[in-house]
Amino acid sequence: MKPDFSSYRRALNISIIGIAIQLVMAVLLVFYGTFANDHAAITASIYAAIGLVSWLTLIILFDQHRRERVEAFEAEAMESSGASASSVFEQSGDELRVAARRLRALYRFFLPVMGLIVGGSMVTVGVVRFNAGRELMGDLDREFAADTFFALFVSLAATVIGFIFARFCSGMGKQKVWVNLNAGASAAVGVAVFGALIAVGHFFKIAGPDTLLRYLTVVLPLVMILLGVETLLNLLLEIYRPRKVDEHPRPAFDSRMLGLIAAPDRVAQSIGDAINYQFGTDITGSWFYKLFSRWAGTLVLFGLLVGWLLTSVAVVQPHQVGVLERFGRQAAIVEPGLRFKLPWPMDRVVVPEFINRDERGNIVARIRTATGIRTVQLSTPPVTSPHQPILWTNEHAAEEVFTIVRADEGTGGEDELADFGLIAAEVPLHYVIDDVLSFEQLATPEHREEIIKAIGRREVMLYLSTITLDEALGEVRSDIRKELASRLSGSLDAIGTSGQNAGVRVAFVGYQGVHPPRRAATAFENVIVQEAKNEALYSRSRGRAIRELTEAAGSERDAERAIELLDQLERLREARASDQEILDVTIEIEQALARGGEASRLLARARAERWTRHMSDRALRDQYEGELAGFRANPGLFMAIRWFDTLADIMNNTRVYVTDRPDLVDSVYMLQERTSAADIFIQDDTDQ
Numbered sequence: 185m186k187p188d189f190s191s192y193r194r195a196l197n198i199s200i201i202g203i204a205i206q207l208v209m210a211v212l213l214v215f216y217g218t219f220a221n222d223h224a225a226i227t228a229s230i231y232a233a234i235g236l237v238s239w240l241t242l243i244i245l246f247d248q249h250r251r252e253r254v255e256a257f258e259a260e261a262m263e264s265s266g267a268s269a270s271s272v273f274e275q276s277g278d279e280l281r282v283a284a285r286r287l288r289a290l291y292r293f294f295l296p297v298m299g300l301i302v303g304g305s306m307v308t309v310g311v312v313r314f315n316a317g318r319e320l321m322g323d324l325d326r327e328f329a330a331d332t333f334f335a336l337f338v339s340l341a342a343t344v345i346g347f348i349f350a351r352f353c354s355g356m357g358k359q360k361v362w363v364n365l366n367a368g369a370s371a372a373v374g375v376a377v378f379g380a381l382i383a384v385g386h387f388f389k390i391a392g393p394d395t396l397l398r399y400l401t402v403v404l405p406l407v408m409i410l411l412g413v414e415t416l417l418n419l420l421l422e423i424y425r426p427r428k429v430d431e432h433p434r435p436a437f438d439s440r441m442l443g444l445i446a447a448p449d450r451v452a453q454s455i456g457d458a459i460n461y462q463f464g465t466d467i468t469g470s471w472f473y474k475l476f477s478r479w480a481g482t483l484v485l486f487g488l489l490v491g492w493l494l495t496s497v498a499v500v501q502p503h504q505v506g507v508l509e510r511f512g513r514q515a516a517i518v519e520p521g522l523r524f525k526l527p528w529p530m531d532r533v534v535v536p537e538f539i540n541r542d543e544r545g546n547i548v549a550r551i552r553t554a555t556g557i558r559t560v561q562l563s564t565p566p567v568t569s570p571h572q573p574i575l576w577t578n579e580h581a582a583e584e585v586f587t588i589v590r591a592d593e594g595t596g597g598e599d600e601l602a603d604f605g606l607i608a609a610e611v612p613l614h615y616v617i618d619d620v621l622s623f624e625q626l627a628t629p630e631h632r633e634e635i636i637k638a639i640g641r642r643e644v645m646l647y648l649s650t651i652t653l654d655e656a657l658g659e660v661r662s663d664i665r666k667e668l669a670s671r672l673s674g675s676l677d678a679i680g681t682s683g684q685n686a687g688v689r690v691a692f693v694g695y696q697g698v699h700p701p702r703r704a705a706t707a708f709e710n711v712i713v714q715e716a717k718n719e720a721l722y723s724r725s726r727g728r729a730i731r732e733l734t735e736a737a738g739s740e741r742d743a744e745r746a747i748e749l750l751d752q753l754e755r756l757r758e759a760r761a762s763d764q765e766i767l768d769v770t771i772e773i774e775q776a777l778a779r780g781g782e783a784s785r786l787l788a789r790a791r792a793e794r795w796t797r798h799m800s801d802r803a804l805r806d807q808y809e810g811e812l813a814g815f816r817a818n819p820g821l822f823m824a825i826r827w828f829d830t831l832a833d834i835m836n837n838t839r840v841y842v843t844d845r846p847d848l849v850d851s852v853y854m855l856q857e858r859t860s861a862a863d864i865f866i867q868d869d870t871d872q
Contacts, residue, residue, distance in 0.1 A: 189253035203239035216338040224400040228378035235371030255283040299436025306412025317401030340382035346376030348444040367438035373446040448673040495528040562611040576705035611696040623687030646709040669693040746776040
């Protein structure tokens with residue numbers, strides 16, 4: 185085709201249509217990706233937006249080609265008319281070809297810069313989206329496209345429109361004048377490939393799990409990075425590629441890989457040429473090759489049909505129990521044996537997968553079975569060496585899991601600071617699959633056991649936090665096992681979907697090897713020893729208190745009652761109570777202390793002394809009253825009697841001499857004791 189301005193104008197119009205189609209596909213993908221929070225769709229929309237730069241570059245390039253052809257046509261017309269010979273047009277032809285110089289500048293500078301922008305953008309965006317996609321792959325709770333019909337509509341629309349338009353542009357690109365349209369075809373078919381991958385992922389989601397959609401979050405960014413690297417390599421290789429004089433460099437964003445998808449007939453032609461070259465003859469022109477080529481599609485379709493019909497046969501092994509999924513929904517349980525079903529993807533038989541892990545959680549083996557007892561360690565792993573004695577001071581497991589328990593009962597008050605302790609215990613959970621359908625709906629095979637383990641550990645932690653350290657280490661372990669089994673059964677029944685349980689039945693829950701941290705074992709034993717000493721000291725103090733209280737009041741109860749009454753008496757005195765109230769309490773105190781003991785003896789002695797003194801004082805009073813009555817009857821006689829009684833008291837045990845002449849008697853003082861040994865033979869005056 186002759187490269188005139190009309191051919192370039194047609195290419196310009198196709199490029200304008202291409203950028204409009206690319207813009208529509210980008211808008212559809214970004215609208216769906218934002219609405220459904222689909223990471224893959226947003227990545228595809230960014231790729232489509234980067235493709236707009238390719239189409240914009242082609243628009244500028246083809247428009248400049250058109251201007252250059254118009255300028256060349258005008259120059260040829262001017263030369264044919266002889267106007268160039270006049271003085272006004274004495275300048276050289278290159279100086280007048282402004283559009284041609286601009287076109288060369290576009291190929292030399294503008295086209296490499298745009299290729300660098302496109303390639304760099306793809307690599308940069310691809311790396312960012314890949315890092316974000318890796319985090320989303322591990323999010324098992326993430327849902328993909330609640331409206332599957334809308335997702336299929338957008339992805340299939342992008343696939344069909346992009347592929348058809350890419351085929352159209354690729355067909356036009358076979359002409360030398362439109363060869364640059366292959367770059368636009370690469371951009372359009374790239375969007376078609378991204379849309380096709382998203383559509384296939386949603387088809388798989390309808391038929392079964394959403395695994396492909398999860399992988400697309402990292403696959404599409406990797407494809408974008410690959411295309412960006414190819415663009416940068418094309419840019420580098422195009423600089424050193426030898427070209428003819430009239431040959432223009434190809435755009436760096438003209439992908440060779442995407443070009444094979446946009447023009448698959450070129451691949452078949454290349455393969456045929458390679459076969460003819462290898463055999464040295466025209467194999468593709470023989471009758472057998474032509475016959476095979478004529479029926480190849482039919483044979484392929486027949487083989488695919490047979491393979492598709494074979495998917496209606498399923499074999500379930502004796503140790504397996506399958507789940508029949510019809511259009512993605514669990515329909516029934518499939519027992520062992522040969523079973524027939526609808527072909528894929530309408531029906532699918534899934535056997536639950538059992539994943540065996542080592543102590544570090546690494547997957548050791550994958551077995552598809554639904555029988556047997558499965559064990560999950562909910563706390564500290566078992567002892568590595570079964571022959572080693574289990575002591576608190578020995579090493580137990582490689583990594584022990586400690587659980588918080590209460591240190592003591594406490595009062596339970598709001599202001600009380602609750603103390604706690606740490607223990608490690610082996611809590612193995614043994615369970616069996618009771619309902620395969622519900623178990624299959626629980627989660628993916630890699631996460632079913634993790635979910636059961638997480639629920640079990642939660643229940644163990646919640647229950648052990650309600651018991652004391654003495655109970656955890658004491659003799660009620662059988663009760664703890666029963667309570668844990670009951671709690672785990674209830675929790676596993678409550679996590680099912682649609683009113684069903686998790687599909688597992690708790691067979692046994694162990695509780696063994698309970699011990700405090702190894703480094704705290706010695707200190708823990710010291711605490712036990714000190715507690716024993718405190719108990720002994722308390723017992724001795726309690727015995728001494730009981731003995732002293734009993735000795736004091738006769739019994740502990742009477743002593744405690746007396747102490748309470750004494751406190752009450754003290755409060756009454758401080759409150760200035762009435763005398764009667766104080767007297768009543770005092771009487772009660774005496775009654776409490778009068779039943780026995782040293783206090784009762786002291787009270788009895790005090791009562792006796794009080795009674796003796798009272799009677800003595802009463803006798804003196806009666807004597808006084810009698811003497812007073814005698815005095816009143818005869819005062820003289822009473823005074824004489826009292827005088828003589830007093831004189832008798834004074835002269836008691838005194839020697840008296842009677843004489844009629846006191847002046848003739850010398851006073852002789854006998855300074856001797858009457859009771860001395862010298863007077864033992866002297867008759868006592870009292871005997872006279």
